[in-house]
Amino acid sequence: xxxxxxxxxxxxxxxxxxxxxxxxxxxxxxxxxxxxxxxxxxxxxxxxxxxxxxxxxxxxxxxxxxxxxxxxxxxxxxxxxxxxxxxxxxxxxxxxxxxxxxxxxxxxxxxxxxxxxxxxxxxxxxxxxxxxxxxxxxxxxxxxxxxxxxxxxxxxxxxxxxxxxxxxxxxxxxxxxxxxxxxxxxxxxxxxxxxxxxxxxxxxxxxxxxxxxxxxxxxxxxxxxxx
Amino acid sequence: xxxxxxxxxxxxxxxxxxxxxxxxxxxxxxxxxxxxxxxxxxxxxxxxxxxxxxxxxxxxxxxxxxxxxxxxxxxxxxxxxxxxxxxxxxxxxxxxxxxxxxxxxxxxxxxxxxxxxxxxxxxxxxxxxxxxxxxxxxxxxxxxxxxxxxxxxxxxxxxxxxxxxxxxxxxxxxxxxxxxxxxxxxxxxxxxxxxxxxxxxxxxxxxxxxxxxxxxxxxxxxxxxxxxxxxxxxxxxxxxxxxxxxxxxxxxxxxxxxxxxxxxxxxxxxxxxxxxxxxxxxxxxxxxxxxxxxxxxxxxxxxxxxxxxxxxxxxxxxxxxxxxxxxxxxxxxxxxxxxxxxxxxxxxxxxxxxxxxxxxxxxxxxxxxxxxxxxxxxxxxxxxxxxxxxxxxxxxxxxxxxxxxxxxxxxxxxxxxxxxxxxxxxxxxxxxxxxxxxxxxxxxxxxxxxxxxxxxxxxxxxxxxxxxxxxxxxxxxxxxxxxxxxxxxxxxxxxxxxxxxx
Numbered sequence: 131x132x133x134x135x136x137x138x139x140x141x142x143x144x145x146x147x148x149x150x151x152x153x154x155x156x157x158x159x160x161x162x163x164x165x166x167x168x169x170x171x172x173x174x175x176x177x178x179x180x181x182x183x184x185x186x187x188x189x190x191x192x193x194x195x196x197x198x199x200x201x202x203x204x205x206x207x208x209x210x211x212x213x214x215x216x217x218x219x220x221x222x223x224x225x226x227x228x229x230x231x232x233x234x235x236x237x238x239x240x241x242x243x244x245x246x247x248x249x250x251x252x253x254x255x256x257x258x259x260x261x262x263x264x265x266x267x268x269x270x271x272x273x274x275x276x277x278x279x280x281x282x283x284x285x286x287x288x289x290x291x292x293x294x295x296x297x298x299x300x301x302x303x304x305x306x307x308x309x310x311x312x313x314x315x316x317x318x319x320x321x322x323x324x325x326x327x328x329x330x331x332x333x334x335x336x337x338x339x340x341x342x343x344x345x346x347x348x349x350x351x352x353x354x355x356x357x
Numbered sequence: 358x359x360x361x362x363x364x365x366x367x368x369x370x371x372x373x374x375x376x377x378x379x380x381x382x383x384x385x386x387x388x389x390x391x392x393x394x395x396x397x398x399x400x401x402x403x404x405x406x407x408x409x410x411x412x413x414x415x416x417x418x419x420x421x422x423x424x425x426x427x428x429x430x431x432x433x434x435x436x437x438x439x440x441x442x443x444x445x446x447x448x449x450x451x452x453x454x455x456x457x458x459x460x461x462x463x464x465x466x467x468x469x470x471x472x473x474x475x476x477x478x479x480x481x482x483x484x485x486x487x488x489x490x491x492x493x494x495x496x497x498x499x500x501x502x503x504x505x506x507x508x509x510x511x512x513x514x515x516x517x518x519x520x521x522x523x524x525x526x527x528x529x530x531x532x533x534x535x536x537x538x539x540x541x542x543x544x545x546x547x548x549x550x551x552x553x554x555x556x557x558x559x560x561x562x563x564x565x566x567x568x569x570x571x572x573x574x575x576x577x578x579x580x581x582x583x584x585x586x587x588x589x590x591x592x593x594x595x596x597x598x599x600x601x602x603x604x605x606x607x608x609x610x611x612x613x614x615x616x617x618x619x620x621x622x623x624x625x626x627x628x629x630x631x632x633x634x635x636x637x638x639x640x641x642x643x644x645x646x647x648x649x650x651x652x653x654x655x656x657x658x659x660x661x662x663x664x665x666x667x668x669x670x671x672x673x674x675x676x677x678x679x680x681x682x683x684x685x686x687x688x689x690x691x692x693x694x695x696x697x698x699x700x701x702x703x704x705x706x707x708x709x710x711x712x713x714x715x716x717x718x719x720x721x722x723x724x725x726x727x728x729x730x731x732x733x734x735x736x737x738x739x740x741x742x743x744x745x746x747x748x749x750x751x752x753x754x755x756x757x758x759x760x761x762x763x764x765x766x767x768x769x770x771x772x773x774x775x776x777x778x779x780x781x782x783x784x785x786x787x788x789x790x791x792x793x794x795x796x797x798x799x800x801x802x803x804x805x806x807x808x809x810x811x812x813x814x815x816x817x818x819x820x821x822x823x824x825x826x827x828x829x830x831x832x833x834x835x836x837x838x839x840x841x842x843x844x845x846x847x848x849x850x851x852x853x854x855x856x857x858x859x
C-alpha cells in the first residue's frame with residue numbers, strides 16, 4: 131500500500147501535540163495511539179509497529195487501573211509514570227513515525243511547500259542527518275570505555291551518572307563538531323547558498339491513504355474536544 | 358584553465374602563514390597531484406580554489422586564482438560550485454542527505470533545476486560511476502568506498518570543469534582505491550581537470566600528469582609523471598613521500614627509519630628481522646601465547662556466521678598483520694578477540710594456557726580504533742594516558758610518553774593533536790593500563806610517510822614490551838614494514854597464515 135504523504139505526517143504531528151492540551155478518557159488514548167502507530171504498519175515496519183502498540187497497551191492498562199494504586203510513594207510513582215508519561219506517549223509515537231518513515235528530501239520538500247524559511251529547513255535536515263551518526267558514535271564510545279574499564283556495565287553507568295555522562299559527551303561533542311564543519315563545507319561546495327528558488331526531485335501526491343488518515347484523525351480530534 | 362598566482366594565506370588564529378607565494382597552472386583535462394607532508398598546506402590550496410576561503414575559513418590572503426579567466430574571489434560561492442566540484446577526505450561526513458538518490462539530486466535542487474532534468478542527470482551520472490545499484494539506498498548502509506564514490510558522483514552532478522579531491526583514498530581499502538582510480542581515469546578521458554591531494558601515490562602513478570610537492574606552504578618540487586617514477590628512494594624519502602609502487606616498499610625493507618622512539622633497555626628489534634632473532638631465542642621477555650579455539654560469531658539476523666576460526670595461536674614473538682578485503686571478517690575478528698562481541702558458546706580463549714572469560718579478554722586487550730577520536734576522553738594528554746589505568750601507572754607515565762614521542766604534548770588537549778599523534782596517545786593508554794594484547798585497526802589511514810613511520814615505531818615499542826600485537830590494515834607499504842606474520846581472512850575464515858604477504 132502507498133505510504134502516507136509528508137503533509138499527513140505534518141497533520142499527525144499537530145494532532146499529537148494538540149492532544150497534550152486535552153484530558154483524554156482511556157478509550158480515546160488507546161484509539162489515538164493505535165491510529166498514530168498506523169504509518170509504521172503502512173510502511174511495513176511491522177516489528178516496530180507492534181512494539182509501539184505494546185508499549186501503548188501497557189500505558190493504557192496502567193492508566194485504566196489508576197484508581198487501584200495504593201496511596202503511598204510507589205502508588206504515586208506509578209500514577210506519575212502512567213498518567214504523566216502516558217500523556218506524552220502520542221508525541222513520542224509521532225516522533226518515532228517521523229524518524230523512521232520520513233525521508234529528509236520529502237521533509238525538505240514539504241517544508242518548502244509551506245514556505246518555511248531556509249534557516250529553519252537547513253538545520254532541521256541536518257538534524258535528521260545527525261541522529262544515526264550519534265547512535266553510531268555512542269556505540270563506539272561505549273566500546274572504547276570498556277577497554278579503559280570505565281563504566282563497563284549499564285549498572286556502573288547508573289551508579290556514576292555524571293562521570294559517565296562527561297566521558298560520553300566529550301568525544302561525542304568533539305566528533306559532532308568535526309562532522310558539522312565537514313558537512314558545512316560539503317553543503318557549500320554543492321551550492322546550498324544559492325539564493326534562487328530551489329527545486330525538488332521528490333514528488334508528493336495526496337492519495338487515498340492520506341484522505342483516510344486525515345478523516346480518522348479529524349474524527350479523533352473531534353472526540354478529544356468534546357469528550 | 359586554472360591559474361594560481363602567488364597565493365599566500367594565514368588562518369585567522371594562526372601566526373605562521375599556512376601558504377606562502379604558491380603558483381601553478383592547470384590545463385583542461387590535466388591531472389595534478391598535490392602532495393607533501395601533513396600540515397604542508399595542501400588542503401588550504403584546495404580551499405582557495407573551491408571558495409571555502411574566505412566563505413568558511415577566514416584569514417589574511419594574498420594572490421589570486423583564475424578559473425577560465427575569471428577571478429575566483431569575484432564569484433559567489435554558489436556560482437563557483439557549478440564550476441568546481443569538491444570531494445573531501447572522510448566519506449562518513451560529506452554527505453548531506455540520508456539516501457543516495459537525494460544526495461545526487463542535492464546540488465541540482467539547490468540550483469533549482471527542474472525535476473525531469475534532475476532525474477535524467479542522476480541516471481546518467483549513476484551509470485558513469487557504476488552506482489546505479491546503490492540509488493535509493495540509505496547512505497548509512499554503504500561501505501566507505503561506496504560512500505566516496507557517491508561523493509564524487511554528487512560533486513560531478515553539476516558538470517564542473519574542475520574537480521578537487523582532498524585525500525579521497527585515505528579511508529579506503531585497496532580494492533576501493535582501485536575502483537577510485539578507475540573512475541578518475543574515466544573522468545580524465547572525458548576532459549575533466551583534476552587536482553588530487555594525496556599521500557598515497559601509487560594509484561595516481563598512471564593518472565597524474567604532474568606531481569607538485571609542497572613543504573611548509575611552498576611548492577618545493579615539481580615532477581612530471583616520468584620524473585616521479587624514476588625518483589630515487591632517498592630523494593623520495595627526503596621529500597617525505599610515500600612509495601609510488603609496491604616494489605619500492607620491498608626494497609626499503611632493510612633500511613632503518615629515522616627514529617622518534619628512542620632506544621629502550623630492550624634491544625631494538627626490527628620486526629622483519631624477527632624470524633632470525635627468534636631462532637636464537639630472546640631471553641629478555643618471556644614468551645606469551647594466546648590460543649583461540651572454536652570462535653564463531655553470527656550477527657543478529659545473519660544466516661551464516663561472520664566469523665569462524667577453528668584454531669589460531671598468536672604470540673608476542675611476532676607482530677601479526679590481519680589482512681583481507683573489506684567484509685572479510687577482520688574487524689569482526691578483532692571485536693570478538695577483544696570481547697566486544699560475544700563469541701558463540703564453546704569458544705575458548707587461553708592466554709599462556711589460562712582460560713579467560715569474556716570479561717578477562719576485554720580487560721587484557723585494547724583495540725585502537727580506526728577513528729581514534731572516540732577513544733579520547735580527557736582535556737590533556739597526560740590525564741588521558743592515566744585514565745582508567747592502575748595507580749602504579751603514574752610512575753611509568755614519563756617513560757611511556759618518552760618512548761612514544763609524547764613528552765612535549767602531555768599538557769595539550771588530545772583533540773587538537775594530529776591523527777598520528779592521537780594514535781600514539783591511544784597506544785600509550787594501552788601500555789599504561791597494562792594490556793597484554795593490542796590490536797590496531799587501520800592505523801595508517803590518511804597518514805603521511807613520517808607519521809606512518811611513527812606508527813611503525815610505536816608498534817615496535819609495543820613489541821619490545823612483550824605485548825601481543827595485531828595490525829589490521831590494507832596498507833601494504835606499512836604492513837611490510839611492521840609485520841612478520843600475515844593472517845588472511847576471507848568470508849570470516851582464516852584462509853592463509855604465512856610469514857610473507859602474498
